[in-house]
Amino acid sequence: MTTASPDVRSSSLGTVARILLTAGAVLGLIVSILYSTTGDHVTIDIEQVSLGRIADLSHAVAWYLATVAFALGAIRGTWARASTALISLAGVAFSVFLVITYTA
16 A cells, blocks of 8 residues: 655645745845855955955855755745755855865
8 A cells, every 4th residue: 555645836835835945046046146246255365366266156156056956946846856956066166165265
C-alpha cells in the first residue's frame, strides 16, 4: 500500500511558502541592485585592486544567485534541487567575498 504525499503547491502551506519565497526573491533583488550600483564599501588597499574587483563581483553574484534561487522556489511553489544548487553556489561566491575581505 502506497501513501500519496500531499501536494504542497495546492495547500495553504504551499501558498505561505510561495509568499515567503517571493519576498526572499524581491529582497534579494533589491540587495543585488544595491550592491551592483553602490558597492559594498569594503576597503581594500590599492595594491590589491584586482582582489577588490573580485570581492565586489563575488558579493554581487552571491546575491543574484540567491535571488534566482528564491524566485525559482516561488515559481514552483516549493524549494527544489535547482534552488538548493543555486543557493549553494551563492554560498561559495559569498565565501570568496569573505575570504578576500578578511584576509586581504
